[in-house]
Amino acid sequence: xxxxxxxxxxxxxxxxxxxxxxxxxxxxxxxxxxxxxxxxxxxxxxxxxxxxxxxxxxxxxxxxxxxxxxxxxxxxxxxxxxxxxxxxxxxxxxxxxxxxxxxxxxxxxxxxxxxxxxxxxxxxxxxxxxxxxxx
Numbered sequence: 270x271x272x273x274x275x276x277x278x279x280x281x282x283x284x285x286x287x288x289x290x291x292x293x294x295x296x297x298x299x300x301x302x303x304x305x306x307x308x309x310x311x312x313x314x315x316x317x318x319x320x321x322x323x324x325x326x327x328x329x330x331x332x333x334x335x336x337x338x339x340x341x342x343x344x345x346x347x348x349x350x351x352x353x354x355x356x357x358x359x360x361x362x363x364x365x366x367x368x369x370x371x372x373x374x375x376x377x378x379x380x381x382x383x384x385x386x387x388x389x390x391x392x393x394x395x396x397x398x399x400x401x402x403x404x
Contacts, residue, residue, distance in 0.1 A: 319359025321383055325396050328383045333398060335362065336378045342370040355379055355398075363397040 315336040321328050337357035344351045351366045355377060364379050371377050379400050386395030 317359040318357045318362045333383045334380045339371045339375045366400040
């Protein structure tokens, strides 16, 4: 029985190595899939502001994400309205928020619902993003 135990001990590392060789590509593929899923989860690509403005009807009522620099910020106390403009290389959009106002010159990422007040001859009127809460 002692000999059989030694044989089992000799085969175990070989079996383990063979199993690892077979599983290695599967583990790598699983790891890559997990990394891809976690790295993109909640990370929607930012839309250029110019694209929003150029195709306002397409984006109207949709959740969007933009990145840019705050040009100005205003709070109107009587109606508790907070508005700021975000500018990127392609354009500028108004953001209406219920959260705190960012400072002028601050780089921000804004996620919210894009909408317009209407359009005349294909030109959107009052394009804006309604951003709820803080980010």
